[in-house]
Amino acid sequence: MRMIKRLLALDGVNVVCHFRDDGGFVEGYGLMSRDDMVRLARFAHDYRRMIQGNADQLAMFTGMRGWTPPRGWIVRGAAQSVCGVGNLVCMVDSAGAPLNEILLELHEVSHW
Amino acid sequence: MVILDDLMRLPGAMAAFEFRGSGELLEHRIAYPDRINPTTLDLLAHMCSANTSIATMQARGWEQMTAMKGFYPVQEFTLIGFDWSVVVSGLRRERHKQAGRSSLPPFTGVVLANESADYEAAFALLEGGGPAS
Numbered sequence: 001m002r003m004i005k006r007l008l009a010l011d012g013v014n015v016v017c018h019f020r021d022d023g024g025f026v027e028g029y030g031l032m033s034r035d036d037m038v039r040l041a042r043f044a045h046d047y048r049r050m051i052q053g054n055a056d057q058l059a060m061f062t063g064m065r066g067w068t069p070p071r072g073w074i075v076r077g078a079a080q081s082v083c084g085v086g087n088l089v090c091m092v093d094s095a096g097a098p099l100n101e102i103l104l105e106l107h108e109v110s111h112w
Numbered sequence: 113m114v115i116l117d118d119l120m121r122l123p124g125a126m127a128a129f130e131f132r133g134s135g136e137l138l139e140h141r142i143a144y145p146d147r148i149n150p151t152t153l154d155l156l157a158h159m160c161s162a163n164t165s166i167a168t169m170q171a172r173g174w175e176q177m178t179a180m181k182g183f184y185p186v187q188e189f190t191l192i193g194f195d196w197s198v199v200v201s202g203l204r205r206e207r208h209k210q211a212g213r214s215s216l217p218p219f220t221g222v223v224l225a226n227e228s229a230d231y232e233a234a235f236a237l238l239e240g241g242g243p244a245s
Contacts, residue, residue, distance in 0.1 A: 036178055043170060050166065054159050055193055062152040066195030071226070074190035075167040076235065079182025085192075094182070099232050103192070 003112055005029050007090055007105055012097025014080075016090040017041045030091070044082070044089030047073065072103065086110030115220055116141045118237055124228035126196065130218040131157035133205070138218050148223060160200040160221060164189045188235060197224045199231065201238035 007016045008029055015030035017037050023045030028037035055070045072085035081094045085106035092102060119128035120141050127148050129140040135158030142148060164186060171183035188201045200221035208216050222234055 036180075039174075039177070043174070047167075047170070051163070051191060054163065055191065058155060058159055061155055064148065064152050067191075067193035070191060070193050072192040074188070074192070074231070075171070075183075075186055076188040076190070077171055077183035077186055080180070082183075094187075099235070100230060103231065 002027075004088060004109055007088075007102070007109060010098060010102055010105060012093040012095075013102060014091045014093065015040065016088065017044070019045050019087050019089070021087065026087075032091070040082075040089060040091065044084045045087075047075075048084055071107065074099070074103075113139050115237075119220070119222040119234070122222060122224065122233055122237065123230050124225035125222055126225060127153055127223040129153050129157060129221050129223075131161065131200075131221070132218055133161060133202075133216070135159075135161035153223075156198055156223070157200075157219075157221065160189060160191075160198060161219065163191070164200065164202060164219070188238060190231065192226065195226055197226055197229050197231070198222070199224065199234045199238065201235075203239055 004016050004018050007013050015032045017028035017040050018026040019041035020026055023042050025038040025041045051070050051073050055067045059067045075082045076094055079094055081092050083090050083106060088106050088110050116128040116139060119125060120143060126144055127142045130138040137154040137157045140150060140153050167189055168186045171186050175181055175184050185206050187203045188199060190197060190199045198221055200219055202219050205216045220238060
């Protein structure tokens with residue numbers, strides 16, 4: 001799964017991590033210690049599960065199709081943002097990063 | 113509300129809305145009433161409010177644990193669903209807090225069709241301008 005490295009070539013991408021379905025760290029690259037990458041993977045796994053549960057409940061309560069299964073999420077801070085798609089998570093600069101392109105690339109790489 | 117009308121001009125915009133920090137829906141615009149209604153928007157607003165709060169807790173904890181900065185306060189939260197996405201922002205509230213104002217404006221959000229969603233444009237619009245008067 002070294003293909004996730006190509007995400008680092010995109011402007012503003014600082015870290016990318018791949019995790020298993022149980023949240024276990026598989027691999028990560030970028031400007032972060034391995035210990036923090038393991039924590040980032042754990043956070044992304046937990047957050048993904050929460051998002052999935054919320055989207056399921058939204059669909060159940062409203063009857064509106066098209067929310068589930070969710071494809072991803074973005075949490076955007078003043079300087080740093082975190083994006084998750086599938087079992088991948090990346091940390092990007094909030095300013096100037098080509099977010100649309102990053103999301104497309106995450107979606108594509110997450111299927112490999 | 114000018115911001116809601118501007119958000120409705122984004123590619124793929126299905127609805128734009130404002131909500132309290134506690135999640136109650138306030139103002140809204142809907143482009144396709146056959147697909148999304150105010151009841152759905154209200155529940156969506158509550159979900160976004162909850163997620164933003166949890167993300168804020170995580171950002172706070174992450175910064176304390178790692179000494180990394182730039183995550184807190186959380187400005188926007190985005191859920192990318194299978195066909196639809198929702199982008200919500202609390203940035204206007206943060207600007208009011210930083211200006212020392214006690215009365216905070218509502219959160220603002222937009223629902224987009226994924227096939228034409230432009231997240232960068234949505235963030236740019238939600239982050240534009242200064243504190244609401």
